[in-house]
Amino acid sequence: MAGVENVPKEHKDRVLARRWMEPRGDAVLRDLPIALLQALRFWGGIAVALAVKWPLVANESGLLVLWLRDGGFRLLLVPFLLLVTAPLVTVAYFLIVRPPTQGRLGERLRGPLTATGAFLGHLVLVAGGGATAAWLGAAFFGEQPVLVVAAILVCLYGVARGVAFLCFAVPAVSRHMFRTVEIHQALPALITVALAWELALQDVFFPLTRWAGDPVLLPLGGAVATTLVAGIELWRLYTRHGMRFRLLTARPANR
Numbered sequence: 001m002a003g004v005e006n007v008p009k010e011h012k013d014r015v016l017a018r019r020w021m022e023p024r025g026d027a028v029l030r031d032l033p034i035a036l037l038q039a040l041r042f043w044g045g046i047a048v049a050l051a052v053k054w055p056l057v058a059n060e061s062g063l064l065v066l067w068l069r070d071g072g073f074r075l076l077l078v079p080f081l082l083l084v085t086a087p088l089v090t091v092a093y094f095l096i097v098r099p100p101t102q103g104r105l106g107e108r109l110r111g112p113l114t115a116t117g118a119f120l121g122h123l124v125l126v127a128g129g130g131a132t133a134a135w136l137g138a139a140f141f142g143e144q145p146v147l148v149v150a151a152i153l154v155c156l157y158g159v160a161r162g163v164a165f166l167c168f169a170v171p172a173v174s175r176h177m178f179r180t181v182e183i184h185q186a187l188p189a190l191i192t193v194a195l196a197w198e199l200a201l202q203d204v205f206f207p208l209t210r211w212a213g214d215p216v217l218l219p220l221g222g223a224v225a226t227t228l229v230a231g232i233e234l235w236r237l238y239t240r241h242g243m244r245f246r247l248l249t250a251r252p253a254n255r
Contacts, residue, residue, distance in 0.1 A: 013161060017168035020118040023111060027182040034236060035175075041189060041229040042174040045196045046075070049203075049222025070207075074199055079166070081198055082191070083120055086112075086178050089191045093184065111179035119169060119178065125162035129155040185237050186245050189230040196226035 029035075050071050090112065133155035141148045172179075177188035203219035237243040 011164070011168070013164040014168045016118070017165055017172065021115050021169045021172040021176075021179070023172075023176050023179045023181050027108075027111075027179075028176075029185065029241065031236070031240065034233060037229055037233040037236070038175040038188065041192050041226050041233060044229060045192070045222045045226030047222075048225040049074070049196075049199065049219070052219070052221040074203075077199070077202075078195065079119070079123060081195055082173065082177070083116065083123075085194050085198065086116065086180060086191050089194050090180055090183065090187060093187060093190075097184075108182045111182040115173075115178040119166070119173065122162040122165045122169075126159050126166070129159040129162065133159070184245070185241070185243050186234055189233050193223075193227050193230045196223040199223070 050067075053067060053070075133152045136148050136151050136155070175188065177191040180187040180191060200220045200223035207219075234245075
């Protein structure tokens with residue numbers, strides 16, 4: 001029909017990720033420097049943590065494989081650490097926030113709980129679907145191959161949907177940390193800093209690879225960079241928007 005534009009349908013998992021993982025509009029500051037710092041503190045820290053070891057492996061193909069394996073493992077570890085770190089940091093905040101909260105604290109728990117539940121549920125879907133498919137193939141393929149193949153395809157469909165959701169959720173998680181920004185604007189930065197130091201200490205005390213000539217403090221580079229960026233973000237929240245960490249803030253004025 002003339003004058004009608006065909007708009008492609010948006011991916012279902014992208015829609016779900018936006019609905020469950022993105023914070024309410026009134027909880028997000030319209031502040032471009034803050035938005036840039038939020039993206040930089042997460043991805044910049046990971047990039048620095050990987051880059052500091054590049055001189056050790058640049059001229060060694062064997063070490064390069066180990067470097068890639070080490071980086072891949074640490075990236076896979078991030079979602080599981082986040083699911084533990086975010087609740088712990090949030091509970092710690094609850095313990096030090098100054099009363100009275102005027103009822104606003106409980107109201108703002110709904111978003112973080114929804115985001116955490118959605119992320120954990122899809123993570124379980126991926127792990128459970130993959131494990132079930134492998135188990136069905138190993139245990140029953142010889143007895144009922146047709147039924148087993150059909151069941152495996154269903155499991156793989158669930159895995160694919162779970163992976164798609166998690167991929168679409170990553171940008172929101174990296175900036176807003178399971179919508180904890182709805183509780184306080186500073187919480188995502190603090191959660192990111194805690195995560196960065198957990199990964200750094202894992203690399204110091206429980207490294208996957210012992211690098212020749214690797215200074216003990218070298219793995220701390222990513223955590224230091226993340227802490228620095230988060231510190232700048234917190235300073236701007238205080239100086240530009242008047243937000244104090246121990247005071248539960250009102251909804252942002254979007255200045």
